[in-house]
Amino acid sequence: MSFEERLQLQSSTRTRVSKQVTGGKKTAKPAVKQQRNKKGPVEMSAKKPVPFLRQVVSVTKKIHRDPRFDDLSGEYKPEVFMKTYSFLDAIKKQEKEMIQKQLKKCRDAEQKEKLQQLLNRMTQQEQAQKKQQKQRERELSFKRRQRELAKQGKKPFFLKKSEKRKLELAEKYAELKRSGKLESFLSKKRKRNAIKDKRRLPSQKNL
Amino acid sequence: EKENAAFLRDPVGERLKEDVLEQKGRLQRLVAKEPPDPLSIRVLRGHQQPITCLVISPDDKFIFSAAKDGSVIKWDVESGKRLYVMPGGKKGTEGQHMGHTAQVLCMAISSDGKYLVTGDRNKLILVWEAATCKRLHTFTGHRDAVSGLSFQKGTHQLYSASHDRSVKVWNVAENAYVETLFGHQDVITGLDSLSRECCVTSGGRDGTVRVWKIPEESQLIFYGHQGSIDCIQLINEEHMVSGADDGSVALWGLTKKKPLALVRQSHGTQGESDLQQPYWVSAVAALRNSDLVATGSHSGSVKLWKCGEGFRKLEPLCDIPLVGFINSLKFSATGDFLVAGVGQEHRLGRWWRAKEAKNSICIIPLKRGAGAPSSGAADRAWPRELQELVH
Numbered sequence: 277m278s279f280e281e282r283l284q285l286q287s288s289t290r291t292r293v294s295k296q297v298t299g300g301k302k303t304a305k306p307a308v309k310q311q312r313n314k315k316g317p318v319e320m321s322a323k324k325p326v327p328f329l330r331q332v333v334s335v336t337k338k339i340h341r342d343p344r345f346d347d348l349s350g351e352y353k354p355e356v357f358m359k360t361y362s363f364l365d366a367i368k369k370q371e372k373e374m375i376q377k378q379l380k381k382c383r384d385a386e387q388k389e390k391l392q393q394l395l396n397r398m399t400q401q402e403q404a405q406k407k408q409q410k411q412r413e414r415e416l417s418f419k420r421r422q423r424e425l426a427k428q429g430k431k432p433f434f435l436k437k438s439e440k441r442k443l444e445l446a447e448k449y450a451e452l453k454r455s456g457k458l459e460s461f462l463s464k465k466r467k468r469n470a471i472k473d474k475r476r477l478p479s480q481k482n483l
Numbered sequence: 484e485k486e487n488a489a490f491l492r493d494p495v496g497e498r499l500k501e502d503v504l505e506q507k508g509r510l511q512r513l514v515a516k517e518p519p520d521p522l523s524i525r526v527l528r529g530h531q532q533p534i535t536c537l538v539i540s541p542d543d544k545f546i547f548s549a550a551k552d553g554s555v556i557k558w559d560v561e562s563g564k565r566l567y568v569m570p571g572g573k574k575g576t577e578g579q580h581m582g583h584t585a586q587v588l589c590m591a592i593s594s595d596g597k598y599l600v601t602g603d604r605n606k607l608i609l610v611w612e613a614a615t616c617k618r619l620h621t622f623t624g625h626r627d628a629v630s631g632l633s634f635q636k637g638t639h640q641l642y643s644a645s646h647d648r649s650v651k652v653w654n655v656a657e658n659a660y661v662e663t664l665f666g667h668q669d670v671i672t673g674l675d676s677l678s679r680e681c682c683v684t685s686g687g688r689d690g691t692v693r694v695w696k697i698p699e700e701s702q703l704i705f706y707g708h709q710g711s712i713d714c715i716q717l718i719n720e721e722h723m724v725s726g727a728d729d730g731s732v733a734l735w736g737l738t739k740k741k742p743l744a745l746v747r748q749s750h751g752t753q754g755e756s757d758l759q760q761p762y763w764v765s766a767v768a769a770l771r772n773s774d775l776v777a778t779g780s781h782s783g784s785v786k787l788w789k790c791g792e793g794f795r796k797l798e799p800l801c802d803i804p805l806v807g808f809i810n811s812l813k814f815s816a817t818g819d820f821l822v823a824g825v826g827q828e829h830r831l832g833r834w835w836r837a838k839e840a841k842n843s844i845c846i847i848p849l850k851r852g853a854g855a856p857s858s859g860a861a862d863r864a865w866p867r868e869l870q871e872l873v874h
Contacts, residue, residue: 317703317740322664322695326648330668 354412372398411444517850518787518801525846527563529556533826533842536811538592538599540613543815546822547599547613548844549590551830553583555601557616558844560820567616581618583609588830589674591632593639598655600641602629608643610655620658624651631674633682642682642695644671650684650695664695666702672831673715675723677771683723685715692725692735705735707742710763713831718769722794724776726764732778734794744790744797750782765829768812768821775800777821779809781837785823785847803847807840821847 277285343349375398379391418435426432435443452458530550537548545566546558553571558564571587572580585605592599592613599613608622608629622643631644639656648671652661668689676682681696688711694703710729717723722743723735732749733742750762766779774790776797784802791798803821811824823845827837 313738315739315741317694317705317737319701319703320666322650322666322700322702325665326668 358409368398368402372402414447519803519847519849521804523848524803524805525563526841527558527844527846528841529558529565529568529844530554530842533808533828533830534810534824534844535587535826535830536590537813537822537824537844538590539813539815539822540592540596541594541816542596543817543819545613546844546846547590547592548811548824549583549587549601550842551586551826551828553585553587553603555582555587555590555611555616557613560846563846569611569616569618577605577607583607585628588628588630589632591634591641593634593655594636598634598639600632600634600655602632602643602645604628606645608632608641608653610658620655622653622658622660624660625649627670630671631684633674633676635676635680635682636678640680642674642676644674644684646670650674650682652697662697664697664700664702666693666695666704667691669711672711672713673725675715675717677717677720679720683715683717685712685725687711687713692723694737703737705740705742707733707735707740707745713763713765714767716767716769717771718774718776718790718794719772722790724767724769726767726778728763730761730764730780732764732767732776732788732797734776734790734797736794743794746788746797749778749786750780750784753782763829766809766812766823768814770814770818771816773818775814775818777812777814779805779812779823781808781829781835785809785812785821805845805847807837808835818849820849823847 341348372395375391375395379388379395382388382391422432422434449458452461527546530548530552531554532551534548534550537546539546539560544560546560547555548558549555550571555569556565557567559566569582571582572584574584577584583601583603583605585603587601587603589602590600596613598619599611599616600608601611602608606623606625606627606629608625609618610620610622611618625643625645625647626649627646629643629645631642633642634640634655635642639654640661641653641655643651643653645651648665648667648669650664650667650671652664653659654661667684667686668691669687671684672687673685674682680698681694683692683694685692690706690708690712692705692708692712692715694705696702708725708727708729708731710727710731712725712727715723715725718734721737724732725735726732726749730748730750730752732746734744736743748761749764752759752761754760762780762782764778764780768777768779769775774794776788776790777785778788779785783806784804786802787800789798789800790796805823805825807825807827808829809823810826810830813822814820815822825840825845826842827840829835
């Protein structure tokens with residue numbers, strides 16, 4: 277066989293995949309798409325039998341979206357979220373009252389324990405939310421003050437994280453003082469610190 | 484000098500030219516018509532049940548009609564007499580009976596006037612000899628009612644369409660089946676063909692009109708109707724007209740997938756004021772190679788339309804009052820008359836019953852317009868003139 281014939285035979289027997297693998301480049305498209313006039317009728321083969329189940333009315337597929345991961349839902353903005361879902365607070369309050377009533381009525385110890393746990397969870401969630409809210413308010417007021425200062429002409433300054441934490445702590449102490457629990461809080465803290473320090477000291481074993 | 488005049492006219496050359504143009508689909512006989520005189524409509528009665536289909540023989544001398552009881556009658560156009568009656572048989576007597584035992588849905592006659600074929604709801608296609616009305620052969624093979632039949636002009640090749648969504652090609656001279664073509668998604672309601680080896684079908688609820696190219700084994704698909712497309716006829720090799728059950732009539736060209744012209748609610752609407760339904764178009768007919776189209780429904784009249792320039796418009800011409808369900812319409816080859824098959828019920832079912840109508844065939848003579856060339860006269864006369872030339 278001449279070289280040409282061999283080449284032809286090779287190209288005809290080789291599959292597209294093998295050509296890609298050996299050649300390394302993308303092979304050309306198998307057939308040139310015929311120039312179809314878009315306004316003209318569709319031309320199809322007349323020999324293929326029509327299947328029994330055939331599309332009579334086109335049914336649109338339902339697109340499933342998860343709003344958590346969808347770009348269409350936008351970015352999470354806490355203020356907007358609070359405003360639109362503020363009705364949930366009322367529902368949560370109602371549910372809490374319901375659970376409290378059930379707790380009073382309940383006799384079964386296990387059930388009582390479960391309900392108590394649930395109630396605790398709810399109150400804690402509430403408190404956490406309130407805390408977050410307060411924090412946001414504080415930041416907002418701080419920003420407002422900064423803006424005013426900047427308007428007045430003074431240079432705006434930005435707090436460091438450690439400074440922010442100090443301020444928070446100061447507020448917390450003030451709050452505790454008001455409610456009168458400052459002493460117990462401080463004693464608990466001292467005990468915890470003592471235990472931690474004891475761990476750091478060299479132990480008897482290492483002597 | 485008479486000889487010289489005849490020689491100069493060259494009838495053979497003219498006839499050949501006409502043939503070539505017809506083949507190419509570009510011959511146009513622009514014919515404008517005035518409304519015919521309602522008193523001149525001849526009513527031929529003979530069928531007991533509603534007429535479903537009819538054909539006119541190519542020499543315009545005979546009409547064959549079929550009805551829902553399976554009977555087929557051959558009429559003479561001039562005298563209006565029944566020449567042959569092939570009665571329908573009772574259900575279950577297929578073996579013994581010569582004719583049909585179920586509703587005849589479609590008929591076709593070959594262009595040399597030799598063979599007549601009829602298709603019925605019993606999946607059979609019967610081949611008759613047109614002159615003597617003798618049954619020659621039966622074609623079986625379809626799996627549901629046969630709803631469309633048409634000969635390729637100039638040959639004995641037969642195309643048949645059926646409710647089993649297939650189109651079959653047969654050779655009547657050799658009693659042979661040739662091939663089957665698939666593609667429709669719903670029952671095929673109508674079929675027509677001219678001298679090219681291709682046919683056009685209307686697909687009922689799948690909303691498509693398909694042109695089947697037999698030698699290439701491919702189909703061209705056209706969309707555009709909204710209702711179920713019930714009837715279709717070719718105007719020339721390149722254009723066709725179809726009617727749907729939402730009252731719309733559409734003109735199609737082979738190059739565009741949507742109709743070139745669409746007329747909605749062509750026969751108006753029926754019913755009470757808040758529940759208006761358009762009249763279904765149950766039959767369409769077109770005068771070959773001209774611009775005249777006729778549509779029939781049960782609105783009480785047959786409407787004649789004129790196709791505009793390049794078949795881009797469909798303008799109403801006149802109404803011919805005719806009471807009943809117009810189940811079939813056919814123009815004569817020369818355009819001298821229009822035959823309408825009228826029944827008390829729609830040809831495909833029994834949704835309504837028009838009691839005041841009579842199951843009959845109406846022959847409506849058409850007046851010729853001023854600019855119409857009398858090519859009909861030339862057709863009949865040219866053998867004589869050829870003889871003159873020879874002598």
